[in-house]
Amino acid sequence: MFLYNACLIFFTVIFMEIVEKTAADIKNLRIQGATNIAVKALTAITDQIKSLNPKTIQEALSQLHKMKETLFQSRPTEPTMRTGVKYILYNLQRNLPDPVNISDVISSLASQYITLLKEAKARIQVIGANRIVDGMTIMTHCHSSIVSGIIIKAFQDGKKFDVVCTETRPLYQGHITARELSEKGVKTTLIVDSAMRWAVQQKEVDLILVGADAITSEGVVLNKIGTRLLALAAEEYNVPFYVATPSFKFSPETVIGNLEKIELRDPGEVWDSPPENLRIDNPAFETVARKYIHGIITELGILPPGYLYGAIVEKYPFIFSD
Numbered sequence: 001m002f003l004y005n006a007c008l009i010f011f012t013v014i015f016m017e018i019v020e021k022t023a024a025d026i027k028n029l030r031i032q033g034a035t036n037i038a039v040k041a042l043t044a045i046t047d048q049i050k051s052l053n054p055k056t057i058q059e060a061l062s063q064l065h066k067m068k069e070t071l072f073q074s075r076p077t078e079p080t081m082r083t084g085v086k087y088i089l090y091n092l093q094r095n096l097p098d099p100v101n102i103s104d105v106i107s108s109l110a111s112q113y114i115t116l117l118k119e120a121k122a123r124i125q126v127i128g129a130n131r132i133v134d135g136m137t138i139m140t141h142c143h144s145s146i147v148s149g150i151i152i153k154a155f156q157d158g159k160k161f162d163v164v165c166t167e168t169r170p171l172y173q174g175h176i177t178a179r180e181l182s183e184k185g186v187k188t189t190l191i192v193d194s195a196m197r198w199a200v201q202q203k204e205v206d207l208i209l210v211g212a213d214a215i216t217s218e219g220v221v222l223n224k225i226g227t228r229l230l231a232l233a234a235e236e237y238n239v240p241f242y243v244a245t246p247s248f249k250f251s252p253e254t255v256i257g258n259l260e261k262i263e264l265r266d267p268g269e270v271w272d273s274p275p276e277n278l279r280i281d282n283p284a285f286e287t288v289a290r291k292y293i294h295g296i297i298t299e300l301g302i303l304p305p306g307y308l309y310g311a312i313v314e315k316y317p318f319i320f321s322d
């Protein structure tokens, strides 16, 4: 038995290359954006479990826990991915499958969660696009697939509006948004991050839409660094500020007082050859207090920030599992 367990651990570590590669791609931002990260992580779990082909539930659980550890270490502020892994573990342990089907059952649970995310995204696009009317100027920050989806839906519905987006230093994810929207034909203007307040005033912005990486039990939103500055500018000029996100970004750890971690990234992303003795801080995300948020556009509807916890507690119990 000891030998069997030792071999199991050895082979699990050796043959985790698919998940290891995906975790490295997430860490290096080759895969970015909360929803995309969750989808790619669960796809990696599906492919990995098929290649490992566990023969018992214990074996599958031990492999899943190893994958969970690797993926969770890639980026700390990613509850959508964490919730996806929990979805698999929660359902697997409640409906123990016949051992011959274990990898199929795990793959199908991963696809179910990806489908939940896709359905949520489609619903949010409809709700968010309803909020957009002709003649508006909409502003966004960073790259959120959910926000881009809303804007493209409104555009395809025939609405006429302008969009302003930021570069989003240090890694310019705003370029992804700018390219995505302008290639679809949406009238888009790119600004440097420090022109945020200027743009809210000078471009007469009517609506701000940002994505989210995490939402706490108190309705505080975490999103790309710079989001709070945009919220402050919105407050100064009375511009409605909305967060568009599937409710799966809720962070259950915050219910019991734990703080959602803010990832500090490599200073080399900011300056690759800085002078000696210079300290560079490179936070990836920041919090937006609920008092700045007019509403969170979710698949459950547009909710005031503090209502999200109550809305999901009954609908998605797996979010609160260990």
Ligand code: RUB
Pocket (backbone or CB within 6 Å): 031, 032, 033, 034, 035, 036, 141, 142, 143, 144, 145, 146, 147, 173, 210, 211, 212, 213, 223, 224, 244, 284
């Ligand atoms: C991306 C970011 C996005 C959210 C939402 O940061 O802050 O706004 O992840 O994305 P990074 P989505 O580029 O560092 O991952 O709406 O696609 O889930």
